[in-house]
Amino acid sequence: MEHYISLITKAVFIENILLAYFLGMCSFLAISKKVDASIGLGLAVTFVLTITAPTNWFIYTFLIGDGALAWANLPEINLSFLKPIVFIAVIAAMVQLVEMVIDRFSPALYQNLGIFLPLIAVNCSILGGSLFLVEREYTLLESTVFGFGSGLGWFLAIIAMASIRYRLRYSNVPLKLRGIGITMLLTGLLSIAFMSFGGIQL
Amino acid sequence: MALSKKSKTAFTDPLMSNNPISLQVLGICSALAVTTKLDTAVVMSFAVIAVLSVSNTVISILRKMIPAKVRIIVQLSVIASMVILTDMVLKAFFYDISKQLSVFVALIITNCIIMGRAEAFAMQNGPGRSLLDGLGNGLGYGLILIGVAFFRELLGFGTIYNRQVIPESFYQAGYENMGLMVLSPGAFIILGLIVWAQRIIGKVEEE
Numbered sequence: 001m002e003h004y005i006s007l008i009t010k011a012v013f014i015e016n017i018l019l020a021y022f023l024g025m026c027s028f029l030a031i032s033k034k035v036d037a038s039i040g041l042g043l044a045v046t047f048v049l050t051i052t053a054p055t056n057w058f059i060y061t062f063l064i065g066d067g068a069l070a071w072a073n074l075p076e077i078n079l080s081f082l083k084p085i086v087f088i089a090v091i092a093a094m095v096q097l098v099e100m101v102i103d104r105f106s107p108a109l110y111q112n113l114g115i116f117l118p119l120i121a122v123n124c125s126i127l128g129g130s131l132f133l134v135e136r137e138y139t140l141l142e143s144t145v146f147g148f149g150s151g152l153g154w155f156l157a158i159i160a161m162a163s164i165r166y167r168l169r170y171s172n173v174p175l176k177l178r179g180i181g182i183t184m185l186l187t188g189l190l191s192i193a194f195m196s197f198g199g200i201q202l
Numbered sequence: 203m204a205l206s207k208k209s210k211t212a213f214t215d216p217l218m219s220n221n222p223i224s225l226q227v228l229g230i231c232s233a234l235a236v237t238t239k240l241d242t243a244v245v246m247s248f249a250v251i252a253v254l255s256v257s258n259t260v261i262s263i264l265r266k267m268i269p270a271k272v273r274i275i276v277q278l279s280v281i282a283s284m285v286i287l288t289d290m291v292l293k294a295f296f297y298d299i300s301k302q303l304s305v306f307v308a309l310i311i312t313n314c315i316i317m318g319r320a321e322a323f324a325m326q327n328g329p330g331r332s333l334l335d336g337l338g339n340g341l342g343y344g345l346i347l348i349g350v351a352f353f354r355e356l357l358g359f360g361t362i363y364n365r366q367v368i369p370e371s372f373y374q375a376g377y378e379n380m381g382l383m384v385l386s387p388g389a390f391i392i393l394g395l396i397v398w399a400q401r402i403i404g405k406v407e408e409e
Contacts, residue, residue, distance in 0.1 A: 020386050021235055022386065023231055025234070026227070026228060026231060026314045030227070083308065084286055084289070084311055085286060088311055089279075092274075121274075123312065124313070127309060128312075131308055132305060135305060177398045177401075180224075180227050180397055181397040182394070184390050184397060185390070185391055185394035187390045188387040188389075188391035189387070191385075192387045195386075
């Protein structure tokens with residue numbers, strides 16, 4: 001149990017997927033202008049990461065990894081070079097599926113999350129999460145926990161940034177620094193703040 | 203063959219006045235993680251230039267055959283195939299660097315520059331012009347990447363392209379490498395400052 005708690009803390013704070021690995025920056029910069037939209041996108045990313053991580057783990061372990069086809073008497077086949085294209089296809093399909101399920105069962109949630117879901121297929125943090133879990137050789141449960149933790153970390157970071165940018169309206173930022181410039185500098189400071197969690201052992 | 207003016211701007215615009223990273227704000231995701239040292243940044247830039255120009259050309263050739271409804275998935279599969287090829291070439295010829303780049307080569311697939319150019323340019327223009335557009339945007343991306351990596355390596359390690367440039371006497375006089383530059387905040391701050399500088403020089407108005 002402690003192992004999983006430590007994994008989740010690591011994914012949320014110490015190795016935050018946005019602030020330490022720079023994944024999902026494009027939508028982070030574009031969406032963090034508005035607090036409401038940030039909450040919606042943050043929730044959607046967390047949700048999609050939590051379900052795509054174990055799905056891609058299954059696909060990799062039983063279909064395309066080295067020797068993964070052993071159950072079909074084909075142990076010498078290694079399809080791992082297909083990893084990027086298969087993962088992105090799985091992610092796009094999962095996003096589509098999630099969109100349809102939410103639309104069917106919870107129109108209210110669809111109203112809030114719906115417009116963000118298509119954006120997520122090309123959010124690097126989702127693909128990055130799946131690629132990391134292969135590289136770090138996580139088990140199924142570890143992958144799920146890692147996916148959820150990464151999503152939560154991304155959620156925290158975008159909400160923090162949206163709130164800072166909201167307050168920033170009252171500040172006198174140099175004209176040429178407005179927009180992306182100041183956001184990058186702020187992200188740097190936020191990243192320093194998150195680094196102070198480093199070294200915490202649970 | 204003389205280039206028409208429009209083809210020329212397709213190539214030169216993204217280098218400075220419409221740079222994909224600092225002005226269009228695309229493709230930052232993969233840009234920052236590989237910029238602690240110049241050698242990884244240079245290899246990454248070449249990988250992106252290759253993928254971007256080839257995928258732009260291929261999508262432009264196919265543009266009349268791609269049904270509008272499934273165009274995103276077609277574009278993604280063209281791009282993903284190019285990325286897999288690039289990844290294999292890197293693994294074969296630059297094994298050490300490809301180990302350092304780790305997942306970031308595969309992440310070129312979700313690099314918004316490539317999807318963005320395919321969608322915004324290659325779907326409307328001929329193959330020749332799309333190739334130039336891809337090269338220009340790739341080079342513009344590479345310029346920023348190498349710029350960020352230059353400062354991070356210089357300030358963080360005191361080296362340029364793995365050669366020591368800060369003389370030993372500086373260290374004896376109390377100079378220290380700036381550890382912050384090697385860590386992630388350094389990348390954000392340097393890029394923020396580069397964007398600022400570019401907006402002042404380029405006289406770009408913020409909306």
